[in-house]
Amino acid sequence: MSLHKLTAHELSDKLKSKDISCVELINDVYNRIDSVESKIDAFNCLTKEAAIKKAKELDNKGFSGGLSGIPIAIKDNICTEGTKTTCSSKILENFVPPYNATVVELLQSEGMIPIGKTNLDEFAMGSSTENSAFKTTKNPWDIQRVPGGSSGGSAAAVAADEAPLALGSDTGGSIRQPASFCGVVGLKPTYGRVSRYGLVAFASSLDQIGPLTKDVTDAALLMNVIAKYDRRDSTSADVATPDYRKALIKDVKGLKIAVPKELMGEGIEENTKKAILEALKIYEKMGATFKEISLPSLKFALATYYIIAPAEASSNLSRYDGVHYGHRSDKQNDLMDMYLNTRKEGFGPEVKRRIIIGTYALSSGYYDAYYLKAQKVRTLIKQDFDNTFKDFDVVMSPTCPSPAFKVGEKVSDPLSMYLSDIATIPINLAGIPAISIPCGFDNDLPVGLQIMGKAFDEETLFRVAFSYEQETRWDKRKPAL
Amino acid sequence: MNFETVIGLETHAQLQTESKMFCSCPTKFGNDPNSNICPVCTGQPGSLPVINEKAIRLAVKTALALNCKINNESVFARKNYFYPDLPKDYQISQFEMPLAEHGYLEIEVGGQIRKIGITRVHLEEDAGKLVHKGSAGIKGADYSLVDLNRTGTPLMEIVSEPDIRTPEEARIFMEELAHILRYLEVCDAKLEEGSMRCDANISIRETGETKLGVKTELKNMNSFKAVQKALEKEETRQKEVVSEGGKIFQQTLLYDEATSSVHPMRSKEGSHDYRYFPDPDLLPLYVDEKTIEEVRSSAGELPMDKFKRFLSQYGIPGQDITVLIESRHTADFFEETAKISGEPKLSANWIIGDVSAYLNANDLSLKDSKLSAAALSELITLVKNSTVSGNSAKKILGEMMKTGKKAKELVEAMGATQISDEAALVEIAKKVVAANPQSVEAYKNGKEAAIKHLIGQAMKETKGRANPQVIEGLIKKELC
Numbered sequence: 022m023s024l025h026k027l028t029a030h031e032l033s034d035k036l037k038s039k040d041i042s043c044v045e046l047i048n049d050v051y052n053r054i055d056s057v058e059s060k061i062d063a064f065n066c067l068t069k070e071a072a073i074k075k076a077k078e079l080d081n082k083g084f085s086g087g088l089s090g091i092p093i094a095i096k097d098n099i100c101t102e103g104t105k106t107t108c109s110s111k112i113l114e115n116f117v118p119p120y121n122a123t124v125v126e127l128l129q130s131e132g133m134i135p136i137g138k139t140n141l142d143e144f145a146m147g148s149s150t151e152n153s154a155f156k157t158t159k160n161p162w163d164i165q166r167v168p169g170g171s172s173g174g175s176a177a178a179v180a181a182d183e184a185p186l187a188l189g190s191d192t193g194g195s196i197r198q199p200a201s202f203c204g205v206v207g208l209k210p211t212y213g214r215v216s217r218y219g220l221v222a223f224a225s226s227l228d229q230i231g232p233l234t235k236d237v238t239d240a241a242l243l244m245n246v247i248a249k250y251d252r253r254d255s256t257s258a259d260v261a262t263p264d265y266r267k268a269l270i271k272d273v274k275g276l277k278i279a280v281p282k283e284l285m286g287e288g289i290e291e292n293t294k295k296a297i298l299e300a301l302k303i304y305e306k307m308g309a310t311f312k313e314i315s316l317p318s319l320k321f322a323l324a325t326y327y328i329i330a331p332a333e334a335s336s337n338l339s340r341y342d343g344v345h346y347g348h349r350s351d352k353q354n355d356l357m358d359m360y361l362n363t364r365k366e367g368f369g370p371e372v373k374r375r376i377i378i379g380t381y382a383l384s385s386g387y388y389d390a391y392y393l394k395a396q397k398v399r400t401l402i403k404q405d406f407d408n409t410f411k412d413f414d415v416v417m418s419p420t421c422p423s424p425a426f427k428v429g430e431k432v433s434d435p436l437s438m439y440l441s442d443i444a445t446i447p448i449n450l451a452g453i454p455a456i457s458i459p460c461g462f463d464n465d466l467p468v469g470l471q472i473m474g475k476a477f478d479e480e481t482l483f484r485v486a487f488s489y490e491q492e493t494r495w496d497k498r499k500p501a502l
Numbered sequence: 503m504n505f506e507t508v509i510g511l512e513t514h515a516q517l518q519t520e521s522k523m524f525c526s527c528p529t530k531f532g533n534d535p536n537s538n539i540c541p542v543c544t545g546q547p548g549s550l551p552v553i554n555e556k557a558i559r560l561a562v563k564t565a566l567a568l569n570c571k572i573n574n575e576s577v578f579a580r581k582n583y584f585y586p587d588l589p590k591d592y593q594i595s596q597f598e599m600p601l602a603e604h605g606y607l608e609i610e611v612g613g614q615i616r617k618i619g620i621t622r623v624h625l626e627e628d629a630g631k632l633v634h635k636g637s638a639g640i641k642g643a644d645y646s647l648v649d650l651n652r653t654g655t656p657l658m659e660i661v662s663e664p665d666i667r668t669p670e671e672a673r674i675f676m677e678e679l680a681h682i683l684r685y686l687e688v689c690d691a692k693l694e695e696g697s698m699r700c701d702a703n704i705s706i707r708e709t710g711e712t713k714l715g716v717k718t719e720l721k722n723m724n725s726f727k728a729v730q731k732a733l734e735k736e737e738t739r740q741k742e743v744v745s746e747g748g749k750i751f752q753q754t755l756l757y758d759e760a761t762s763s764v765h766p767m768r769s770k771e772g773s774h775d776y777r778y779f780p781d782p783d784l785l786p787l788y789v790d791e792k793t794i795e796e797v798r799s800s801a802g803e804l805p806m807d808k809f810k811r812f813l814s815q816y817g818i819p820g821q822d823i824t825v826l827i828e829s830r831h832t833a834d835f836f837e838e839t840a841k842i843s844g845e846p847k848l849s850a851n852w853i854i855g856d857v858s859a860y861l862n863a864n865d866l867s868l869k870d871s872k873l874s875a876a877a878l879s880e881l882i883t884l885v886k887n888s889t890v891s892g893n894s895a896k897k898i899l900g901e902m903m904k905t906g907k908k909a910k911e912l913v914e915a916m917g918a919t920q921i922s923d924e925a926a927l928v929e930i931a932k933k934v935v936a937a938n939p940q941s942v943e944a945y946k947n948g949k950e951a952a953i954k955h956l957i958g959q960a961m962k963e964t965k966g967r968a969n970p971q972v973i974e975g976l977i978k979k980e981l982c
Contacts, residue, residue: 098548099548100546100547100548106547106548108547113547116547118541118546118547118548119541119546120541120546120549122548217548217550218548218549218550219548219549220548221547221548222547222548222783224782225782225783226782252552253550253552254550255550255551255552255553255783255784255785256550256782256783256784256785332779333782335582335777336580336582336592336777336779339582339584339590339591339592340545340547340589340590340591342584342586342591344586344589344648345544345545345589345648346546346547355641356586356640360584380777383582383777383778383779384775384777385775385777388777388778388779392779
């Protein structure tokens with residue numbers, strides 16, 4: 022049986038009804054990985070032994086339902102006790118965390134089975150996984166192309182049926198952009214919805230962990246596991262988590278959709294735009310209405326992001342200094358030497374670029390002009406969305422300006438790389454939730470529809486996404502590998 | 503030229519919390535290196551800080567005692583700099599929006615009350631400890647070891663306005679501040695042990711000038727005396743430099759206690775830009791009015807107010823009150839003893855005298871001793887109604903403090919009850935007079951003091967249990 026092709030909720034039913042054993046499932050998943058991983062390069066490490074041990078335990082114990090017994094891939098910037106967490110960086114190449122991230126604890130208590138750690142752009146900085154210090158993950162739809170980033174390993178693993186589910190992290194689009202490129206579902210939850218404790222920080226005020234899945238139902242189920250208030254994360258919100266499965270209703274009658282023209286104009290490829298317009302027509306057919314609006318602050322989003330994110334990163338990444346853990350240079354005549362050489366050898370060019378930008382933006386004399394100003398613009402962007410949600414239920418846009426680009430295409434042009442996140446970045450700045458779902462193909466490459474909602478209203482996103490998915494079933498199309 | 507000295511003090515006080523500022527590790531000292539640590543205080547990737555509410559309450563309590571305005575919203579910021587004792591390579595502190603501001607502390611200098619402004623009170627985390635092999639500092643060391651037990655210990659920074667005018671005032675300010683911190687049970691305030699640390703900024707200017715002169719910063723003053731000494735040295739140096747037509751340069755100076763002199767600190771590489779910005783891992787801290795009121799009422803009466811009240815209520819000397827209000831526990835203990843025994847003066851004398859002596863000799867605090875106010879009151883009453891002599895009472899007190907036994911119990915067990923019965927003592931009086939003809943002779947020749955020797959002998963005979971007044975009367979009768 023090709024179990025690896027199934028969704029998590031399908032597998033869960035089979036486990037519960039004892040159609041299959043968990044060991045069978047795990048073996049099938051690793052067989053799939055064995056056969057396609059050499060083409061995809063989604064994983065930094067696999068934890069087969071522990072996974073099989075856990076599967077045996079569960080087979081003996083029985084399954085409580087939910088996602089008990091379901092394998093999951095974890096982005097390699099989420100701490101796993103006893104298993105390397107590298108952030109795809111040389112500086113943490115051999116780092117084994119002494120503790121589990123809160124989300125990993127939650128997966129474990131649900132009875133889920135981590136199968137391995139997935140590749141990413143170093144410290145989640147990038148849009149293609151090409152900034153990984155170890156390897157570039159390939160897009161399962163066309164292995165000449167990138168899977169997107171930074172959660173490219175997670176998205177590719179799900180798209181290639183190497184894992185039914187994966188966790189990613191999203192700072193400026195790092196879940197949604199690769200989900201779009203790989204034709205899977207990716208959700209960035211509301212800031213504060215999922216605990217960041219144990220997520221290696223890139224930009225603390227923007228980072229959020231979320232699911233990458235084969236369909237909307239799986240995303241809702243995984244959110245049921247990971248969305249929980251956590252006292253260990255002071256930015257975690259103490260709000261009740263609903264049962265997201267209950268939001269999975271095909272009904273968008275009377276739904277009011279806003280479409281910001283700033284995300285449908287210049288820089289967006291024609292075929293992408295076409296796919297989005299078709300999706301909007303389907304919503305219209307199902308009883309929703311849509312209207313073009315203007316969110317003028319969006320044009321400052323990219324500039325704002327590239328002040329705030331690097332500023333926070335420059336401070337968050339200070340700790341990789343060779344003193345307490347991680348890489349330490351052999352060239353260390355004195356303390357300063359050790360610091361300089363450790364960081365010179367340990368960080369890749371994109372990480373260095375952002376540390377330098379961030380350090381500059383926070384420097385005395387520049388702070389007001391850059392960081393403080395950026396925070397003010399951030400408030401404006403948030404207000405623009407808040408106002409929009411007074412009149413509309415959701416906002417829609419393409420997730421990315423174009424389908425997946427070729428490996429190497431944008432490596433030497435960081436600005437054009439940054440532009441591929443133009444539609445996803447404002448959402449992190451506003452702190453609101455957004456989901457990317459497949460909405461068609463451009464020359465056999467998936468196109469993603471981004472649906473944005475009110476803070477802490479993931480339920481509406483699930484309902485709206487589920488309705489479209491049921492109508493179109495783009496999720497059923499698989500890459501030929 | 504006449505100079506005026508301008509001094510401002512920056513004090514760091516370690517808060518007496520059970521756990522660290524941003525994690526639940528214990529703040530205990532003296533454990534093995536790197537034993538009180540966790541992912542948070544060692545700055546592991548992905549770990550996040552959570553504010554210690556007890557620390558906030560202690561800081562609010564202090565700020566209220568220093569007459570500060572508590573900011574309902576304050577912000578923790580990151581102070582970025584690289585050093586091996588700082589695992590995150592930034593310190594979480596407060597910068598633009600501190601917990602409290604605009605306060606003052608009144609101190610008494612030469613009989614005058616001086617009001618010293620408090621600029622701000624804020625919270626931050628302490629760094630770890632480095633141990634260098636083969637050198638005093640990290641430069642030139644063969645290797646250095648890092649102990650992170652202290653990392654993340656809550657520190658409260660109290661910054662004064664440049665209102666202090668003499669090194670003596672600076673010392674008195676520090677002493678009074680330390681007193682308040684101890685009294686509030688916020689910090690044990692030991693400069694010698696580093697639980698309280700002080701940096702001083704000092705400058706001079708021509709009398710009448712309102713602009714501040716160029717300041718120097720003094721560090722490494724490990725006692726109250728050292729604060730005054732170091733500032734005196736630097737004050738003298740600055741005056742000499744300026745008198746000779748020289749200029750003062752901004753620099754950091756270290757005080758050397760052994761030679762009682764100040765030396766410039768080796769300059770760090772370049773000047774620091776700490777790149778402060780609000781810590782995105784922590785939301786702004788809200789302290790609402792309800793919490794402030796709760797803390798205010800739990801803080802109770804402040805030392806200065808207590809001093810005034812004791813003076814009028816109990817009529818005991820000011821010097822004695824200063825000792826009694828050294829800690830809140832001692833002050834409460836005194837008041838309870840005074841109330842039960844009805845003898846404030848005797849209560850004060852016992853606490854300041856024999857109780858303190860016992861505590862000092864045994865390196866104990868009153869809190870840790872087994873003495874209760876009720877027990878001490880009982881002893882005071884026993885002495886007052888002449889059941890025991892003063893001398894016996896001292897011995898009994900020692901035993902009480904050691905064992906926690908009651909005074910009456912001990913008196914009986916030790917057979918220390920005072921003998922006041924004339925019938926029981928008359929034989930003793932006769933015996934003493936008969937055995938000491940020389941003293942009897944002297945007394946009869948008008949040497950009044952000779953009777954002291956006879957009383958002493960009688961006490962010896964009764965192992966101190968004779969009532970001195972009764973035995974004196976009996977001896978005098980014999981001598982007639």
